[in-house]
Amino acid sequence: MNPAVALTIAGSDSGGGAGIQADLKTFAAHRVFGTSVITALTAQNTAGVKGISAVDPGFVGAQLDAVLADLPVAAVKTGMLATPETVALVAGYASRLPGLVVDPVLVASSGDRLFTRDAERAYLDLLFPHAAVVTPNLREASVLLGRDVVDVDDAIKAAEDLAATGPACVVVKGGHLRGSRDAVDVVYAGGTVELLSSPWIDTANNHGTGCTFAAATAARLALGQPVAEALAGAKDYVHTALAASAGWRLGAGHGPLAW
Numbered sequence: 001m002n003p004a005v006a007l008t009i010a011g012s013d014s015g016g017g018a019g020i021q022a023d024l025k026t027f028a029a030h031r032v033f034g035t036s037v038i039t040a041l042t043a044q045n046t047a048g049v050k051g052i053s054a055v056d057p058g059f060v061g062a063q064l065d066a067v068l069a070d071l072p073v074a075a076v077k078t079g080m081l082a083t084p085e086t087v088a089l090v091a092g093y094a095s096r097l098p099g100l101v102v103d104p105v106l107v108a109s110s111g112d113r114l115f116t117r118d119a120e121r122a123y124l125d126l127l128f129p130h131a132a133v134v135t136p137n138l139r140e141a142s143v144l145l146g147r148d149v150v151d152v153d154d155a156i157k158a159a160e161d162l163a164a165t166g167p168a169c170v171v172v173k174g175g176h177l178r179g180s181r182d183a184v185d186v187v188y189a190g191g192t193v194e195l196l197s198s199p200w201i202d203t204a205n206n207h208g209t210g211c212t213f214a215a216a217t218a219a220r221l222a223l224g225q226p227v228a229e230a231l232a233g234a235k236d237y238v239h240t241a242l243a244a245s246a247g248w249r250l251g252a253g254h255g256p257l258a259w
């Protein structure tokens, strides 16, 4: 029997920890066949981003056309889109992107910017209205809303406000939520708030955590799981992967997660 097919639209991380590389390995771990549309190349290792070369939006479109014309994509994840032009381009394909999980990648954990400064509104105006799930972390929610999002009450309000832009479900990932000892995510869908929690794992090997969560969610949607089940499963998947690689020593900076 054919495997389910998922698509990642994201940037390449030469260090292998995040981006396209994390997404494809996560799809494979779910026994989902991964296709990929590359939006940017990064010259990167565990210590940080040394350079970025954005792919021309016209060629991002050519990749999308090629994949969508031929392969039965059942769910899609977007990661680093690099520029507002590419956000607009991807939004133009929205009717052909089922199970769309939008991870609004703006800044790497190293602090390097991965998206055009001051153009973040493109996400809210163009792409969020088409998403099944959006997955900002606290910092991305803060940038998108123009205010600090630091504790659980802020995260709940942020999720409500981001939901008003149109996505069916908002997950504000609270990895570093003030006042919490666990990794708590706020899930807002259909007017209801739910908290997803897993025990905090103290490790520097967290590069690619956000990509992995969104890719695992898309993989599970491709397998036919409902959104709530896909999110809970993705949370467990990330926890297990983080625990398995917590003691690794790959590179001098933030190392990758296992799978």
Ligand code: PLP
Pocket: 010, 011, 012, 013, 018, 019, 020, 042, 044, 079, 080, 105, 107, 108, 109, 114, 206, 207, 208, 209, 210, 211, 212
């Ligand atoms: N996509 C790319 C290409 C990246 O380089 C990064 C971070 O450096 C990300 C996405 C986001 O990574 P994370 O999952 O750690 O938030």
